[in-house]
Amino acid sequence: MSSVVANSGVDQAPNLDSNHSSSDSVENLRRFRSCEIESYSGSKHAANGTNDDDDDDGDTGSNKQAADKEFPSEYSSGSSRSSDPSDHTTDNDSSANTSGLESVPDGSTLLKRSGASSKDNNWESKVSKSTVTTTTISESIESAEATITKEKVVTTATNAATTGKTTTKVKLKRRPRFADLKFQPNTTILEGEASKTSIFAGFYTLFWLGTFVMFVKTILVNYRNTGYILQTHIFSILWRDLPKIAFTDLFLFLLTFTHVAVQKQVANHTLSWNGSASLLISIYEAAFLAFALWWPIRCDYPWIGRVFLCLHSLVLLMKQHSYSFFCGHLSVVRDNLMLFESALRGLRKEAPPDGTLSDSQLEQESKLLDEIEFCHVELKSNVGYQTNYPDNVTFYNFFDYMMLPTVVYEVEYPRTDKIRWSYLFEKIAAIFGVFFLMILIAEQYFYPIVMRALSLRELTFIDKVYEYPFLLLDLILPFMLMYLLTWYLIWDAILNAIAELTFFADRRFYGPWWNCVQWDQFAREWNVPVHLFLLRHVYHSSISALHVSKHAATFMTFFISSIIHELVMFVIFKKLRGYLLFLQMCQLPLVQLSKAKFLRDNPVLGNIMFWFGIYTGPSMMCVLYLTF
Numbered sequence: 001m002s003s004v005v006a007n008s009g010v011d012q013a014p015n016l017d018s019n020h021s022s023s024d025s026v027e028n029l030r031r032f033r034s035c036e037i038e039s040y041s042g043s044k045h046a047a048n049g050t051n052d053d054d055d056d057d058g059d060t061g062s063n064k065q066a067a068d069k070e071f072p073s074e075y076s077s078g079s080s081r082s083s084d085p086s087d088h089t090t091d092n093d094s095s096a097n098t099s100g101l102e103s104v105p106d107g108s109t110l111l112k113r114s115g116a117s118s119k120d121n122n123w124e125s126k127v128s129k130s131t132v133t134t135t136t137i138s139e140s141i142e143s144a145e146a147t148i149t150k151e152k153v154v155t156t157a158t159n160a161a162t163t164g165k166t167t168t169k170v171k172l173k174r175r176p177r178f179a180d181l182k183f184q185p186n187t188t189i190l191e192g193e194a195s196k197t198s199i200f201a202g203f204y205t206l207f208w209l210g211t212f213v214m215f216v217k218t219i220l221v222n223y224r225n226t227g228y229i230l231q232t233h234i235f236s237i238l239w240r241d242l243p244k245i246a247f248t249d250l251f252l253f254l255l256t257f258t259h260v261a262v263q264k265q266v267a268n269h270t271l272s273w274n275g276s277a278s279l280l281i282s283i284y285e286a287a288f289l290a291f292a293l294w295w296p297i298r299c300d301y302p303w304i305g306r307v308f309l310c311l312h313s314l315v316l317l318m319k320q321h322s323y324s325f326f327c328g329h330l331s332v333v334r335d336n337l338m339l340f341e342s343a344l345r346g347l348r349k350e351a352p353p354d355g356t357l358s359d360s361q362l363e364q365e366s367k368l369l370d371e372i373e374f375c376h377v378e379l380k381s382n383v384g385y386q387t388n389y390p391d392n393v394t395f396y397n398f399f400d401y402m403m404l405p406t407v408v409y410e411v412e413y414p415r416t417d418k419i420r421w422s423y424l425f426e427k428i429a430a431i432f433g434v435f436f437l438m439i440l441i442a443e444q445y446f447y448p449i450v451m452r453a454l455s456l457r458e459l460t461f462i463d464k465v466y467e468y469p470f471l472l473l474d475l476i477l478p479f480m481l482m483y484l485l486t487w488y489l490i491w492d493a494i495l496n497a498i499a500e501l502t503f504f505a506d507r508r509f510y511g512p513w514w515n516c517v518q519w520d521q522f523a524r525e526w527n528v529p530v531h532l533f534l535l536r537h538v539y540h541s542s543i544s545a546l547h548v549s550k551h552a553a554t555f556m557t558f559f560i561s562s563i564i565h566e567l568v569m570f571v572i573f574k575k576l577r578g579y580l581l582f583l584q585m586c587q588l589p590l591v592q593l594s595k596a597k598f599l600r601d602n603p604v605l606g607n608i609m610f611w612f613g614i615y616t617g618p619s620m621m622c623v624l625y626l627t628f
Helices: 022-034 042-049 094-098 107-114 118-129 134-146 201-226 233-239 242-255 258-267 273-298 303-349 359-379 395-403 421-458 461-501 519-525 528-546 550-573 579-585 587-594 603-627
Strands: 149-157 166-173
Touching (some): 201 421, 233 421, 242 303, 258 273, 258 395, 273 303, 273 550, 303 359, 303 395, 303 550, 421 461, 461 603, 519 528, 519 587, 519 603, 550 579, 550 603, 579 587, 587 603
Antiparallel strands (some): 149 166
């Protein structure tokens, strides 16, 4: 749920001292160059962290990241595109990286030392009104200090002609908090040239040919036995309450624009993101999810309509959450930037007439310039275009984002130049064809088994246990086929069609999950958009915000995902049993088992175990919910 053009660093220091005379400006420039810090180059990090080769952990092409061990956890918020949380080197003990570094004076100290003019004091008052206080600036600097990695120490001659003094300076390197994902133009695997020229490409053709033969056979048998091509049980469920379901979905979509209104107030300093705004958004999201789950059940919509509204509302919820917390973070960075710039102006005005700064002042200036540069990097678009915060906080930008096939927000995304109408027609035809085929399979193979399973509810527990294996064997093959068709319909046909209509260039919606040998590998390659959301907003955020270990963050990620899946089952069956929750959490010990040496050395055996789980797990879960 992206152009690997990384955040580019600021090439030169901003001209924040325009009131100085020309001689002072020359002196400031000379002084700045002698104290110059190694600038952060996002493109360098992207180059170091981008790999076009496919790794075993599923980090293919579009979303390779710089190794986390080069960056601390607090600001990277996790920086690898790998979906195995245990593979990340993010650590909650990032404060250890600051050993040996002096603390930076807080914002109030810097402003007092600077002797800022009344104009600066008025500006500081305005910032205080917008809840960006001196405490905020102090905490911001301390947080930034906590993410600094000491690269090396160099001795630079400073003002040697006038003072003969030297100053020891630490070169700093860190990465923006939301630089963990990079979008770049890409194609889905089945659309790639490698898939078309693969020596196994014929098996892809064979699968669809066999599916077509089964489709024709089923139609002919139905017509011979009943005089009808297709039964109407599933169709009647699909058409029931369709206008009401469509209106409910539209209402839920319109509610999402509440986030734009809140973010506009944050951008205008009417609300503070670290204060009331984030709390307001959290309460709204909880209410949104509760309504989306309760209303379809209250209105007694058919189960297909309920599950559609549930899944779509979860997509809308993830999109809203990513949008608000991304923009909220940028608002904090923007406010910190204004404070740092004010402190720098005051520091330079404190300089004596000859423009010479003391060693402590040079150190303060160096750190302020580093903070200013880093803030500029964070506010830039990852794609490298011209839209920066808060120019992106518009209703059009939000609407455009809501139409894109991703649930992770960025200010901008890589786009294609035109719509390929023949390709779009191919995907639309695939959508309707596969959808009709799924209805046929459901009518012919699912519906009779479901009716048998429901009839067992009146039997004793022992009788249910006796009949359970037979129901499971009858359901495995049609459920497996439905499983594959559902995957292809959503993650290849629908998402590619939407991407083509919206000019969205990053088409990596899934990885080669069919080759998985570990369950964590399957979790990150089956549904890449949702995996990226969980990676950024659950796994990495739990490490950076809650300061938990990587193993605890992994458990939290799996647990939240399992709860969401169980909620979907509750919406379908109107009962809470916890079967899916239990089965999905069982993946954690299976992940550890798959890392055993005898399985690592036998990938074929690992792949067999994976496919055995895919064959039996969904069918076993479905029969459990229907029967018990």
